[in-house]
Amino acid sequence: MGAGASRDLGGVGGDNATVVTSQRVRPGRDDDYRRWQEKTNQVVREFDGFEGTELYPPTPGEANEWVVVFRFSRVDQLTAWLESSARRELLDEGRPLFDGSPTQEILAGGTPARDVVTAVISHEVRPGRERDFMRWQDKVLAEQEKQSGFMGSELFKPVQGVQDRWVVVFRYDTREHLDRWLDSEARKKLLEEGRQYFSAYDVRKIASAFSGWFRFGEGADKGIPPNWKQAMSVVLALYPTVMILNLTVGHDLDELGVPGYVGLFIGNVLSVSVLTWLLMPLVNRAFAFWLVPDRANSLRVHVVGAALVALCWLVFIVVFGLTTG
Known part of the structure; x- marks a missing residue:
């Protein structure tokens, strides 16, 4: 509940595996980054189980953080891509374009979510507090169900050998309703309570599906x-x-x-x-x-x-x- 990427991710299919990668691009390197990402897309298409990818530009007025979504049929096929020498070579080539190291969340399974705004939240849960964290997530869900526009939530446990973070996905019908929840007093109180169960989280926001067609003034958020x-x-x-x-x-x-x-x-x-x-x-x-x-x-x-x-x-x-x- 504390962190993640908010955007319509087009759905996390039932048996599918999805990785959501966020990377902050250095100022003035956007065009170079797009070319590098297109090269990456061409390489990943050759891997077994690959189903699709989407690139989401930064939200206006926020850090120059780009989000890429890769979808595979199964977790083992996604893992083969993440651990491949081809991907390592691409990351080495693209490293001068990035300001800091990319972060990623892996989602195994889930249900489709289309035409909604989605938040992907990752937590570093304290050792031995997993059950407490899950009970706390039940309290979060109970509060979210009272909010306008809430459309559902899913909890993804760590993927053994791939990722040790817990990931929560929740969906709202509009960006306004999502932002209202993220800024609400109820969420702030729950976050304070939850800090005894997790040690860290991140927050990243992404524009919605048609955002490139809706710009209102250069440099103005x-x-x-x-x-x-x-x-x-x-x-x-x-x-x-x-x-x-x-x-x-x-x-x-x-x-x-x-x-x-x-x-x-x-x-x-x-x-x-x-x-x-x-x-x-x-x-x-x-x-x-x-x-x-x-x-x-x-x-x-x-x-x-x-x-x-x-x-x-x-x-x-x-x-x-x-x-x-």
Whole structure:
């Protein structure tokens, strides 16, 4: 409960093994780090059991700490990657990019968690206090169940021969509800009680899934909208983009005989590019009163903004219905 990485991690599958690695990148080395991480991704794809990886950039206004998630089918396959000479060589190559040593939490098993905000918490439990720690975690869970937006919690015991820390994963429906719990007086009191059972913990926060499309000012920590607002805004920009591309580029590709799977890839590249560099900045400016957390501070603003977005949806549906029907 005391530490971890908060972000939608896309789920920890039932028999899967996941490692969450955090590393602070030196100032000015972000591009070098991205290239190094892409090289790492290419290497890890060759290992048995590899299922996927995600890279999460730092939250605006916080330390330049990047988080990478690697997923494998089983713990032994994940361990083979972590202990491989290929990974050691990559870490040696990337060491000049890092400010301090990377940290990692390993999750073995668990249940899927999608479209939520997740916190991954690791603890160094004092020897002989494991049962007390588990009873304390039951008290934490009982308190969390009273909180708005709480969606569940899991406790992961140490993985023998790989990791000696205990890891707790808990999920909330929005970043606002997660932050409210992390800053609550109830949690602070529980932390004070829990310090007799664990000796150390870390806290790392990560932005949410669409955060790259929601930036409000350079160098300003204005926060990121909750997931439901991000999703509504992305649909607002994505729907007309996909429709227009299908009616123009998609039609031309069909006439040229381009295979459907290639046409779909081209369409995805174009739609993501249009959203990233054109439409999402426009949506951000138009709906800043509703998206920027420190501006949307009343129920009326939340309702009005959501209603306007829904109205725009309806307008697009009617327009495309009339023009394509």
